[in-house]
Amino acid sequence: MGVNSNRAEDFSSQDTTLRITTESVMPGMEIHKVCLPPKKTTLQKLKQRLGEIFFPDDPLHRFKNRTWCKKLLLGLQFLFPIFQWGPEYNLKLLRSDIISGLTIASLAIPQGISYAKLANLPPILGLYSSFVPPLIYSILGSSRHLGVGPVSIASLVMGSMLSETVSPHDEPILYLKLAFTATFFAGLFQASLGFLRLGFVIDFLSKATLVGFMAGAAVIVSLQQLKGLLGIVHFTTKMQFIPVISSVFKHRDEWSWQTIVVGFSFLVFLLTSRHISMKRPKLFWVSAAAPLTSVILSTLLVFCLKLKSHKISVIGYLPKGLNPPSANMLSFSGPDLALAIKTGIVTGILSLTEGIAVGRTFAALKNYQVDGNKEMMAIGLMNMAGSCSSCYVTTGSFSRSAVNYNAGAQTAVSNIIMSTAVLVTLLFLMPLFYYTPNVILGAIIITAVIGLIDYQAAYRLWKVDKLDFLACACSFFGVLFISVPLGLGIAVVVSVFKILLHVTRPNTLIMGNIRGTNTYQCLGRYKEASRVPSFLILAIESPIYFANSTYLQERILRWIREEEDWIKANNEGTLKCVILDMTAVTAIDTSGIDLVRELRKMLEKRSFQLVLANPVGSVMEKLHQSKTLDSFGLNGIYLTVGEAVADISALWKSQP
């Protein structure tokens, strides 16, 4: 082991001289030394790592090399995007924004009332929630097309989680208090995620999970609406598929044909208008105007025919006036605090996911960037402010944003216009809703959520990635049969499990040389690749961690056993050298280092040479720190598989 004695210093010195073999297989092939990455202290590494974790987008790069004055302006624009587009705002933009603002208002008013009912809250809260939050978002938010307001998923989840513990009918005040408190915590959670730059937390709700979750939630929401559509009075408060369905059929005596006729007629009308807008995006206003039209028509119908006495339930009295303050209703003590926090976090994370995804979608269409962490702070602050002004959880809604975008919205001013329209409604038009039948709200909700069932996306998942489909199916059935938060939890666990499975059982491939090149590729995949006699070349396709070091040891030994069997069967000389291609081993931990050591010892006992090819920087560094590098010696680590094969073959020839 004479060559190894000054190996450590050999590797730590950063000189880059080349070793050139005299007799190699590829004549004149240069052999390059494998370098350690540049030396860094623990503190420097930590700083760089934290930078990558929390500031991957380098948000301060705009501030570099600017004057103080410019920096201040940029800072203001950074915190309040309104300063970015405000100075350039003009009448033409305003015209577009007014049109789109009024269009989404016509959608927002009936949707707001409906979604509030979905959350078991007084309908007026839906309007309050369409007034304050959009105003705040228009100042803080960086998306130009996001239509802000209550959304179906968050409303459903809040309703189902709170009403499991507190009945909205028996204890309406407590329920309301809990709803505001949960909204406050949702906002706090969202703003904290943004402020602490932990936005990546929502990435763990993968698209696959969301497809399943949304579809499950949509089915539940739609089934819940059967209460209104069939006119059932005594309906289950549970959310799962089975109790809801059984409740529908148990109370067949309560079905009211008047309600059913009105409800299903308008449902057909709404679905048709939705279909038209989907077929022809230019006719987006058809589906945008349909809900308000339905509300007006059905209210007139009930008013004229006095159907109220004929068993069609109506919304009834709604108080006129602006949002009353509700800060005094937030309670940060008592037995239900845990429930409020839990509900806040679940609704917060769901509404955040929707808001960010919608914002990113429309930003990509118009080729601008939305800063996830900043958006989180905007949405969070808007919800915290909302919780003090009688609003419940709001976020960027997909349906509203799509209408906003199609109606030509240019800036966040369209949200201000919408707020103004809601303000007018709140101040003057509330009595008009007295005769609006509840059944129409059910029809509006069903039309809104039916688009969340994206079976084509599920089919694509099945075709491309079976494990993604599994996560999707788990969240769908979990939400449908167990409960909303648990279903979501299961789906996240399945998604994380997928990552862990890949690490626990990584691929190992046997590689061969592609004729006439220095490239080595998988033998099974490339027919041009052929075995190199006396060598077994394995590629490990994963970091080496505690979770897979035992497996990898067993698997590598099995490869060697099988290779020996193959050689015996084909009379192909003897196996002398095992090369591990470490290109894809992007990290290693202490268990992984132990594996490498152990393997080297085991193979040495059987007189095989173990060679590592192309270890990445961090792996090389850890091999060096743990002194494992020393035991490999000069002919143990190579830059490429090609150089390893060439150099070792040459060595064998020179020392037969």
Add this chain to the structure above:
Amino acid sequence: MGVNSNRAEDFSSQDTTLRITTESVMPGMEIHKVCLPPKKTTLQKLKQRLGEIFFPDDPLHRFKNRTWCKKLLLGLQFLFPIFQWGPEYNLKLLRSDIISGLTIASLAIPQGISYAKLANLPPILGLYSSFVPPLIYSILGSSRHLGVGPVSIASLVMGSMLSETVSPHDEPILYLKLAFTATFFAGLFQASLGFLRLGFVIDFLSKATLVGFMAGAAVIVSLQQLKGLLGIVHFTTKMQFIPVISSVFKHRDEWSWQTIVVGFSFLVFLLTSRHISMKRPKLFWVSAAAPLTSVILSTLLVFCLKLKSHKISVIGYLPKGLNPPSANMLSFSGPDLALAIKTGIVTGILSLTEGIAVGRTFAALKNYQVDGNKEMMAIGLMNMAGSCSSCYVTTGSFSRSAVNYNAGAQTAVSNIIMSTAVLVTLLFLMPLFYYTPNVILGAIIITAVIGLIDYQAAYRLWKVDKLDFLACACSFFGVLFISVPLGLGIAVVVSVFKILLHVTRPNTLIMGNIRGTNTYQCLGRYKEASRVPSFLILAIESPIYFANSTYLQERILRWIREEEDWIKANNEGTLKCVILDMTAVTAIDTSGIDLVRELRKMLEKRSFQLVLANPVGSVMEKLHQSKTLDSFGLNGIYLTVGEAVADISALWKSQP
């Protein structure tokens, strides 16, 4: 996009013709087509994947191409390893086994009594547990050096978990029932893990975690022994650091100097003997014989001086006779069932980890293989049988196995010899333990666990891998200050978090060409590497998943922005092409595919070309299935970065 029209069929056909460019940068360089992996049905893929997950060692390979008779014999040997070495057993081996068996018996008897006290169980159970389980293991187990019996960690954990709910002094029968039931579940859990080939579950207790856990447990166990060593009567039943320490000082009036003198003298004797054996492995028998010597000496001392009246508590009456059956004490109902199951699983997993690790360690020294899943079944069955014969959780003990190995054990017969010695003790020698002072058991336990504090290993972790050290520290402090199962849980979460962090924030590197080769390497690490004008070559060092697709998009766009700034600052022409080296992207999911699509579109809008180099088989397959491949066209995917650069440069030259 004319070239792309028949792209799908182009890729799905498996022919391997080469495209050779006429004018490439490297003259005469061949351009190879990137192949799809061989086609497989979903069922075939599932079968292969399940094979890799559950049968990575291909356990049936021995049975291939054998006669039925031979297969039967191999099967018997597979199930009962005793048939493997039994036929070749001879007198010489027996002599070695008798010596080692008697040596471990002299260690096992005092240890058994001590560990039973640690688990708050009657001392006699420790002897029962050293009789039946070793016999069963010697038939089923595949390790030749494992010394089987109760161990400190599992005893401590069982004692601490059960006594939190049930007091061993007030309800001894219920406590005993729970202990047997927990042992049964531990065995069932262990055997199931082995039978279902889920052995990899224990891999999630990484070595780093175990170093911290063992040290924390050792500290707690040692502190607990202060009760015996100081002669305190009223001691806390809690296990955490703070209550134990405060209890020690609160009851200063109960300290008995006689106990302290006897206890600490023998502790010094035991620690010295341990030190001698550690310095000179040949003197292993010094530490092996020391506990029994201490027991004999201290018993004689107490007996002669009648110190019992002088406040030294003794073991007292122990019943003579063999293990009584205890199957009737297993209870599978009642309010404490959940506790029994939980305790069973935690002690089961801990004792399994110790047993497997010890078995592997000594197998590696003698160059034979231990099959993890088979060992789990052996240990599990031995515990299930134990729970029906008055034994509590047992496994392969490190100290006992080390003595066994050093004493020259050759086969599992040494376990049979030890059992026989314990049998003789149980039948005839029990009255001799009447005067054995409890304080000596405390000293034996401290000596046994002190070796679990491996501060050197912790220092190595710190040096090589800071995150591993963090997991280690978490489990140490968690066990010390919170509780044993929770501390362990936190450590596992930290370990898993480490894996997820690596996936969530993967490395991306900018690569350059190593002069005179086709190799591309990290620019920052290799000084020989230099930029290729007009190209930005990025290596992504992780699979692309939902958890990192947003990050990667931001990070890649930032690389492009920084590259453009650099080009502008250095007047280096324009950036035209971004090459992603996908070698280390060992998997992709639907979110990852969306990223690739999205990125291609974004770069196209900015008139950059996006090229993928060397996608692995599964990634290629998914790109194909999702039709993403089609949009890349002929000049979008290359086998190596070198070929991509050569071909695209040639293309630019020919179409200026």
